[in-house]
Amino acid sequence: MTPPDASHNRWSDLDRPPLDVPALRRGLLRPGSLWTSLDVVGTTGSTNSDLVARADALGEGAVLVAEEQTAGRGRLDRAWSAPPRSGLFFSVHLVPDGVPAERWGWLPLLAGVATATGLARAAGVDTALKWPNDLLVTVDGVERKAGGMLAERAGDGVVVGIGINVSLREDELPVPTAASLALAGAVSTDRLTLLRGVLRSLEHWYGKWRxxxxxxxxxxxxxxxxxxxxxLGRRVRAELPGDRALVGEAVAIDGDGRLVLSTDDGLRAPISAGDIVHLRGAAGGLS
Structure with a gap:
């Protein structure tokens, strides 16, 4: 008889082993590193919520990882869920001293660049970024979402959360437009290697920016x-606060990290917040 808690047993799925916490700490918590502490919990509602609550006590460079998130959040408070140990769900605390607060809006975009670069090296899979903070992979010629980033103010700093679908199978995806690194043909789905690669890339890009x-x-x-x-280069619909929408071609990312649209009436409109729909996707459909 299968124990009732088998689905949450750390060895219940041998294809998805738990993270090796001592190995992660040895590789990341070195002298001079940005990362100062790293904790892994079995399950939690949201690593972002947990780290925001503890950010001041832990200080800059704290990393919190969950093997499972039950109330993970994306932009616009969208739910983000996945089977235990099927992805990477983690948050980091950053305190960008010396950086004007008006430039902090670049942090989720920075996290996107760092995640894409880190995964390209560690997973060997091509990724792209959908403004402002979605990670896209291509499965059977169609772009699908495999991850995302969310930044929240926390005292004198910012907590950046990153979620990446790693080994989810087609029947485990929350929606048909989602994907995972495995479905995109990743050469490695070892979460320890992937997490280490993304955190090192994040340290690199954050250091350059700061x-x-x-x-x-x-x-x-x-x-x-x-x-x-x-x-960029796509015709998009920007769904803006206040139930407004704007359609045009995405032509640039400006110095403030805003998406610039060229509208049908010839105007240039910078978008600082909104939900973006690709009206011409890679396969000719919506994304």
Missing amino acids: DAAGDATASGLQEAYTAGCAT
Whole structure:
């Protein structure tokens, strides 16, 4: 007879082993590193909510990882859920001293660049970024969402949460437009390797951006985001606060990280917040 809690047993799915916490700490918590603490919990509602509550006590560089999230959140408070140990669900605490607060809006975009670069090296899978903070992979010629980022203020800093679908099978996906690294043909789905790669990439990009006082141009962040952004060059619909919508071609990411649309009446409209729908996807459909 199967125990009633078998689905939450750390060894219940041998294809999805638990993270090796000592190995992660040995590889990441080194002298001079951005990362100062790393904790892994078996299950929690949201790593972002947990870390926001503890951010001041833990200080900059704290990393909180969950093997399972039961109330994970994306943009617009959308739910983000996946089977235990099937993905990477983690949050980091950053305190960008010396960076003007008006430039902190680049942090979720920075997390996107860092995640995409880290996964390209560690998973060997091509990724793209949908403005402002979705991670896209291609499955059977169609772009689908495999991850996302969410930034929240926490005292004197920011908590950035990252969620990545790693080994989800087709029948485990929450919606048909979702995907996982495995479905995209990743050469590795070892979560320890992937998490280490993303955190090292995040440390690299955050260091460059902070050293440039948050200047996205001088740090190379604006150029990197633009190069990896699948939204640019597409006709899109921006669903804006207040039940407004704007349709146009996405033509640029400006110095403040805003998406610039060229509308049908010839105007240039910078979008700082909104939900973006790709009206011409890679396969000719909506995304």
